[in-house]
Structure formats: C-alpha cells, structure tokens
Amino acid sequence: MFSVAPLSYLSCFIGLFLYRYVRYVINLVAFSCFRPIPLPEKPSLTSDDVTVILPSLEGRGIELEHTIESILQNEPKELILVTIQANLELAQKTIAKMPASQHDRLRCLSVLNPNKRRQMARAIPEVNTKIIVFADDDVSWPRQTLKWMLAPFENEKYGGVVTCQRLRRKEYPIFSQKRIWSFLGALYLERRNFDCAATTFMDGGVPCMSGRTVAYRTKILRDKNFTYEFTNEAWWFGKYRLNADDDNFITRWMVSHGWKTYMQYHPECEVQTILEDNPKYLKQCVRWSRSNWRSNLTSMFTERHIWSGQPYSAYAVHLTTLSPPAFIGDGALIWLLWKAGQTWPEEQKHLAIYSLLVWMFISKFSKNLGHYIRYPSDTALLPVSIFFGWFHGLIKLYAMVTLDVTAWGSRAGADTNSDRMRIITESDRAEEHRLALLQYTQ
Template sequence: MAFPFMRSFILLFLYRYVRLVVNLWSFYTFKPIPIPENPKLTAEDVTVIVPSLEGCGDELVETIRTILDTKPHELLLVTIEANRKDAEKMLKAMPAYLHDRIRLFTITHPNKRRQMTRAIPEVRTSITIFADDDVSWPTTALPWILAPFDTDERYGGVVTCQRLRRAVNATFSEKIWNFLGALYLERRNFDCAATTHIDGGVPCLSGRTVAYRTKILQDEVFTNDFTNEEWWFGKYQLNADDDNFITRWMVSHGWETYIQYHPEVEVKTTLENNPKFLKQCARWSRSNWRSNLTSMFAERHIWYRQPWSTYAVHLTTLSPPALLGDCLLIYLCHKATETLDGDVHWWAMRALGIWMFISKFIKLLGHYRRYPADFLLLPISILFGYFHGAIKIYAAVTLNVTAWGSREGADANDAERMRKRSDIEREKHARRLASIYPLNKVVWPSSGYAPIA
C-alpha cells in the first residue's frame, strides 16, 4: 500500500496552521476590558512588590519612579541582606515625599520566590502587583490593570502588554539582539491576547508586571505550595519558574485571568542585547518545558478548562522544531503532488512556499508597523527561528539546569532553585498540606470549578 502522502500533508498542514489562522482572527478582534466609569478599585487599593537582586542602580531607580508616578498605596522592595546598605542608600537619595511610600525588606540568599513570600504577608491592600526591577510603567497603567478585577470577581490575575525598551545609540550587533528580543515580546503579546479572547487562557502571567488578588497570594495553602513546588514526580523541589507556577495555580483553582493589551498599559522592559540573549532563550525554553509538561500531564486541568490554549500553546512544546516541520511539509507536498500535472505540482509547491513565508511574520505585523526598517531584518528572524529549534532541544535535555547565566550574581545560590528532596521531606510536606487544606473545607470562586481530586 502506498504511503498516504496527501493525507499526511493535509493533517500536518492543518495541525500547524489552524492555530495561526484562528489566532489571527482572535487577536485582531480582541478588546481589552475598559476602565469602568465609576471604578470601585483605585490606585490606593494596590501594593507593588519589586523583588531585586542588586537592590540599587539607575535602572531600579527608574522602575521605582515610574511605578510611584501611578500613585499606588505603597511599594515593597525586597533584596538580599548583603545589598541592604546599597538599597538604603539608593532610597535615601530619592525625593523625601516618596520615603513613606516605600518599604524595604531583605532575605539571606537570592531566591525570587522567597523574596516574594517575604513581602506578601506585609500587603494591606486588596490587589498585589509584582514587577521586575527593570521595567518602566506608563502613568495610565493602574486603571487598566484594575479594570478586570473591578468588572468580575472571577478574575484573579491580570497581566500587561510588554514592549522592549531599546538601547540608545546601539551598535549594529546590539540592534540585531534588540530586534530579536522585541520580536520575542511581540510574539508573547500576540499569543496571550489571542488565547485569552478564545478560552481565557494565558500562556504565562509574566512576572515583569502582573497583578493578583491579595487574598489568593496570602492563602496559607498557596504559600505552602509556592515555596514547596514538586518537580519530576516529587523528587525535586523547584524554586524557579515562579510566574508559571502562579499561572497554573489560577487555572487549577478556578480563577479567570486576562491580558490588558492596550497602549496605555504598555510596560517597557529590557532584555540582553548581546549573546547572553541566547542564555535567556534557553532559560525561558526550560521553563516552558517544565511548566507545560506539568500542565498537560501532571495537573491536566487545562485540557477541559482551556482546550484551545492547550492546542495553540502547550502542545507546541512537543511539536518538532520549525526547520524539521518546514522540511517535512515541503517533502510531503512534493510527494503528494508529483504525479499530478506539471503545472499543478509547480503551483502547489509555490503556494506552499508563499504561505510558509507569510506565516513567518504575519503575527509580528504590529512590530513592523512601528519599526518599518526592521522588515529588512526579516531573514535574520527566520534563521533565528530555525536556530531556536536547537535551543529548544538543548533545553529539553537540560531541564535540571535552573541557572540564569545572563545576570551577574543571580546564580550564587543556584542549587536551591532545584533541590533533590528526601523521602522524609516529601512525607512531611504531604502531611502538612493535608493538615492545612482538608478537601471538605475548600471554597472555590463563584465559577463553581473544582480541581481533580
């Protein structure tokens, strides 16, 4: 029996491109939740937590300044004890009228989850926002971030639109790295808005700037699980991937999430503009592997809560690299049409080539509209997309690695990010969880959803 080349081609083509076509429709029809005319929540209902390694520096000063310009209730800065004096010196140098709106906390060793849980109990407002120490906010950000919480009690987490803050007077090589970083964020915005519009799924509530209801974060069970996440059948304790954990927590505990994709809530951030960007890509890819495998095969809530997001985002983790997928499509199309009329075969191959080329940039049109000159760099983005397949494979075989690799001092306590657990520790954690979270006392949000028993 001849191999069914045509059937195989059609199935692979549909698997790859149905998500693209539907997501394009979803993205361009997506609308952010508007600010209510008479909002119940205001900036005074917001506390911003900024975990920082260095605890000082011009970039952090700019972050704090732009955040406080939005007039939240207060800002909690959390750094490590070794950098306390530098942080205090930086805060003292800031305008005096800001001093009573900033509180400083420290922990012994660098660990973002520990830094977050150090500050969470100190929050006295109904909304908590986490922000990285290298972001800048527009003054219009908070009303947009609060709008979903004001609109529906079921919303537990809201993430923002993100753009790259490009380097000034950059060299040619820095411009290339900036271009690749900007496309990474553009692709993220596209995917989040598209999937949110269809089934409410957000691939990841990125910690660059994300808001949650404080009652979720201050729940004792959340704190326990957040600081004792299990990985690889409970053999390891994972302290990396904090934003992925909270994203999955929202899904498994019945909360809705949203992305506010609008220019007035556009957060600017920085990425590496040198070869260290590749290390960032490897770290992000490992995080995606770990979290998506957990979502699909350990927790499994996404299959019925967010089926489209599962297909459009999570399953792509298991898809072959772009170069392999493209080559396979071309081969199948060639074999499926080679016995047809010569013109039909030629037109089929040409149409496939044009379609595949358009698919390489159609999701990124927003970026190219803002920076038309970057379209000249399109071949670089296509080649990098193919190269990223190698990064993805490398990440898959190095899931035990949690190092940043791109930030000085960030890996001083790397062993704690993924630590092997003893049987005694695992049993102790299970007993503690059972004691503080008996199943018959669980109260779920008004959506009525409850997780798998």
Template sequence: MDSAKWFRIFICYFLWRYCRLIVNLWAFWTFKPIPIPENPTLRPSDVTVILPTLDGEGQELERTIASIMENEPKELILVTIDENMYKAERTMNKMPASNYKRIRCMSVKQANKRRQMARAIPEVTTEIIVFADDDVTWPIRTLQWMLAPFEDKKYGGVVTCQRLRRAEAPTFSERIYGFLGALYLERRNFDCAATTHMDGGVPCLSGRTCAYRTSILQDVKFTNDFTNEKWWFGQYQLNADDDNFLTRWMVSHQHETYMQYHPECEVLTTLENNPKFLKQCLRWARSNWRSNVTSMFTERDIWCQQPWSTYAVHITTLMPPAIVGDGLLWLFLFWAVQDWPVDQARTSFWAFFAWMTFSKSIKLVTHFVRYPIDILLWPVSVLFGWFHGLIKMYALMTLSVTTWGSRANADASDSGRMIRQKRAQFRDIADEKMHEKLLPNDEMRPYDYDQKHFQPPSA
C-alpha cells in the same frame, strides 16, 4: 504510497500546524481589552507593588521605581538580599519625599525570587498585589488598566502586554539581538491576547508586571506550595519559574486570568542585546518545558478549562522543532505532487512558499508598523526560529539546570533553585511543616531526613 495519500497526509499535518495560527489571527484582531470603568471600585490606592531586586541600586532600578510611583500605588515594597540592603535603602533615600514615605525595603538571606516575594506578601494590606521586575517602565495609567478586570470578582490575575526598550545607537550585533528580543515579546503579546480572547487562557502571567488578588496569595496553602513546589515526581524542590507556578495556581483553583493588551498598559522592558540573549532563550525554554509538562500531565486542569490554549500553546511544546516541521511539510508536498502536471506542481510549491512567508511574519506586523526599517532583518527571525529548535532540544536534556547565565551575580545561589530531595518517604512530612518554618531572616529551616526533624536555625 501513492501521491493522493501523501497529499492527504500533507493536508492533515498542515491543518494541525496552522489551524491555531488562523484562529488566533481572528482572535487577536477582534480582541478588546476590558475598559477602565467610569466609577471604579478599585483605585491605585488599593494596590501594593512588590519589587524583587538583586542589586538594590542602579539607574535602571531608579527609573523603574519612578514610573511605578507615578501610577500612585499605596505602597511599594522593595525586596533585596541582606548584603545589598544598604544599597536598597540608599536607593530609597534618593526618591522624592512624597514617594519615600510609600516605599519600604526588606531583604532575604539569599537571592531567590520566590522567597523574596513570599517575604513581602504577608506585609500587604491592600486588596491587590502587583509584582514587577526591576527593569520595567510603566506608562502613567498602567495600574488603572490592570485594575479594570478586577471589577469582576471572577478574575484573580491580570497581566500586561510588553515591549522592548530599544537601545540607543546600538552596534550591528546589538541591533540583531535586540531585534530578536523585540520579536519574542511581540509573539508573546499576540499569543496571550489571542488565547485570552478564545478561552481565557494566558500561557504565562509574566512576572515582569502582573497583578493578583491579595486574598489568593495570602492563603496559607498557597504560601506553602509556592515555597515548596515539588517537580519531577517529587525528586526536586523547585524554586525557579515563579510566574509559571502562579499561572498554574490560578487555573487549578478556578481563578480566571486576563491580559490587558492596550498601549496605555504596555510596559517597556529590557532583554540582553548580546550573546547572553541565547542563554535567556535557554532559560525560558527550560521553564516552558517544566511548566507545560506539569500543566498537561500532572495537574491536567487546562484540558477542560482551557482546551484551545492547551492545543494552541501547551501541546506545541511537544511538537518537533520548526526546522523539522517545515522540512516535513515540504517533503510531504513534494511526494504529493509527483504525479501532477509540472505547471500545477510548480504553482503548489510557490503557493506553499507564500503561505510560509505569511505565517512567519504575520505575528510581527505590529512591530514592523512601528519600526519599518526592521523589515530588512526579517530573514534573521526565520533563521533564528529554525536555530531555536536546537535550543529547545538542549533545554529538554538539561531541565534540572536553573542558571540565569545572563545576569551578574544572579547564579550565586543557584543551588537553591533546584534542590534534590533526599528521601521520598519523608516528603509529605516536610511539606506539611515547612510553611510554618520561615526564619526571621527568611531562610527555610533545612529538614534532616536522617534524624527526621528540622535543623535548628543557623547562627
């Protein structure tokens, strides 16, 4: 193949890889959040916050509750597990009297975020439900900004931007892992703002803090599908990836979503700043594989409703890892300029090197503006980007694994997050009946596929 053909291949692959970056750069820098109206019809008193938690106590949880209650929602529902219910009540008792009256505690038998959420949803009487993780801190006007898009009836879900809470006096290794975690959130903010501006697509309405119309979530069909999602041709019942399911539900039922990218609704969160961060990345990679493949090939709604987001986000799941893609581009360029004069070939190499440096840093500008000293760690992000390809490939080979691996006691009930179905011929029967079989302790009655009936409640 002559050099001209290799150059055409280089250009085509270059455009395929970087067209989304060029367009997203324009979309990100021209994005504007929906402002808070002067006379809103929705106020914080129209919001109930559902807060699933495992431990039910701790300084971090108390800080989260305090920041949420400063936003003045009507009510906060704290949902934990039965064995930690006394801890949750003890935490609630520490709250000021004004907040105590607006907090309720509930529990489920086993740690399962979907079941914890489903336990509280029917109890909500307000127009808007907000889900929050137990390690976030809200700015004082978060709810006002989240409610602004809901003034338009077309919006069914709204998510906030996020930023990492930096550790105090970290060690060198903690600083490295913290830096990588902060960049993960910066890239997420960039991608979500850009795709929201382009076609309304949000890759994932992150469960760290997101809002939905209550009428959508209290629908019986939603409850049934949310607590009985089937995955991999119906071979498994999936109880992980709750925020990805909610995101796909919004798309498949034509509810538009929005990301409010603004400092006044930028929630602070925590990520692991030790080797457990790699396990978090692995869990996220598995979740992305499962959800994006489902969106593209099972549900397929995104192809027509969000074509740009499909190209810019979902299809990238199927692309080669960054180290392979970068290597191919360098190889194609090398073959393309073999017949060029030496000075022109050298110029082309330097120009492409400058572009790759730009492309691997431009999404991170907002972080470096806040923390200029972190520019010294930029090469670490490039190396980790290449290493992440290995994580992505390993995640593909272990999609049936749903362990957290990064949180104490979070995997005690791991078997309930990915349940292999015994007999496909009874799947539809089980689906039809399961949503009505929630026990008082919120444990789903197991279906006996041999006897073809639901087993009685356990004592």
C-alpha cells in the same frame, strides 16, 4: 521494495498542515477581535488598593531607580523592595534617593539567599491592600498602568491581570550586532503579546502571567496553602526543588483554583522592559524554553486542569511544546507535498510548492506585523528572524535535555544557590519556618 502511494503522502501533508496552521488562523481572527476591558466610570478599586512588590538582587542601579520612579507615578499605596540580606543596605540607600514625600510609601525587606520566590513570599504577608502587583526591577510603566490593570478586577471572577510588553528600544546601526540581538528580543515580546491576546479572547487563557508586571488579588496569595506550595514546588516526580518559573506556577494556580485571568493589551498598559542585546540573549532563550517545557508538561500531564478550564489554550499553546521544531516541521511539509505531487503535472507541482512557501513566509511575518509597522527599517532584518526561528528549534531541544538547570543564565550572581534543581537544605527549612510564622501571624 516498500513504497508509499502519493495519496498517503498527501494525507500526511494535509494532517500536518492543519495541525500547524489551524491554530494560526484562529489566533489571527481572535487577535483582531480582542479588546481590552475598558476603564469603569466609577471604579471600586483605586491605586490606594495596590501594593507593589519589587524583587531585586542588587538593590541598586540606574535601571532600578528608573523602575521605582515610573511605578510611583502610578501612586500605589506602597512599594516593597525585596533584596538579599547582603544588599539590604544598598537597597535602603536606593530608597533614600527618592523624594522625601514618598518615603512613607517605600520600604525594604530581605531574604538570606538569592531566590525570587522567597523574596516574593517574604513580602506577601506584609501587604494590607486588596491587590498585589509584582514587577521586575528593569521595567518602566506608563502613567495609567495601574488604572488599566485594576479594570478587570471590577469583576469578582478575575483573580489575575497581566500587562502587555514592549522592548525599550535603543538606536543602533541597522546591521550592527547589538541591533540584531535587540531586534530578536523585540520580536519575542511582539509574538508573546499576539499569542496572549488571542488565547485570552478564545478561552481566557494566558500562557504565562509574566512577572515583569502582573497583578493578583491579595487574598489568593495570602492563602497559607499557596505560600507553602509556591516556596516548595518540586519537579521530576518530586525529586527536585524548583526555584525558577515563579510566574508559571502562579499562572497554573489561577487555573487550578478556578480564577479567571486577563491580559490588558492596551498602550496605557504596555510596560517597557530590557532584554540582552548581545549573545547572552541566547541564554535567556534557553531559560524561557526550559520554563515552557517544565510548566506546560506539568499543566498537561500532572495537574491537567488546563484541558477542561482552557481547552483552546491547551491546544494552541501547551501542545506546541511537544511539536517538532520549526526546521523539522517546515522541512517535513515541503518534502511531503513534493512526494505527493510526483504524479501531478510539473507546473501544478511547482505551483503547489511555491504557494506553500509563500504561506509559510506570511505566517512567520504576520505575528510581528505590528513591530514592522512601528519600525519599517527592521524589515531589512526579516531574514534574520526566519533563520533564528529555525535555529530556535535547537535551543528547544537543548533546553529539553537540561531541564534540571534553573540558573538565570544571563545575569551574573543570580541564583547562585540554585543553578540546578536540588534537594532541600537546612537553610531552606529555616527560611520556610520564618515565612510560615509571618503568614500565620498576619
């Protein structure tokens, strides 16, 4: 009967352990060494050099009004709210609620159908400032956000700057359902801050320049080639039109065109956002996972600029897309170490297993340490985060087999014309023609 020597099990264990945890150790060191780019004494760019583009489906609501107010406190030259034609009047009424002195800094535009990429592209030709900031309609900014976002642009090599993010926390009973869903969302953003800061320090790579709040040089986005590619991205060998993943596309564009990017990880550049505090959070996780699959596979195997431009990010972020889910990886490590220790003294074998379990626990806890320091009571929910990490492996697998779905998932009415990737329609062509005319006449 075929058998495998304990030494072979040990070799497999060491290989898998190093693959999974070398990047973790490097990320810990990189995160601890990361520093934001400080504010210059005499900045060449000010808030008057910034236009904020704010895509919104509904064009109204308390959250949107709160977002606009927090952005205007940073005094950008202009804020352009872009909605769909059916909600244009509602968006104009929202703008009308703002103080009269701000009216000349606000205006509304629209597109025919819900499509965030086209909403963004509709506003870009209207911009007359050096910097464009995209923001979601459910974020809030600190008063110094723009100053910190502009600091890296003092270096002409930087083409994009993204903020760090925190969940806008609500108070719920600790073991209530809403508290648990909110806790999982907060940890997602915490891990994202950790990973982005680490890769930014290592090679300047940012896994995704999140559209929640991100700044770019206007000249990059005004390129007619960018506009066409951005609004006509195809996926799966060019078969399907991809309307989702706008922030992933621009992130890859920065890499492929030689622009440096930076994440400003600083309290004054920390936007707050909301995530679902109910089972719809799972739909958000599926959507994010699909985006990661599509974008990371494109980066690694289609465009391939990531390998030479940001090799550490390719290893630490993009390759993890192909890694086995956590529940498989954790189980494989424990099983391989147990099999490798069959010939060891019983005490030594158990010590090895216990040491591995402690190490796994530390690795799952440390990325979120900042959150637990801020909210010590959430340590009671630590087992929830570990079990959800294993469950997320199933979400990742489900996302892999449903990559043609591009619907928002957690927002009613969003992406009504793009639940699945589809072939271009005549209405798409009409919208493209209108965008092209705008681009060429500026």
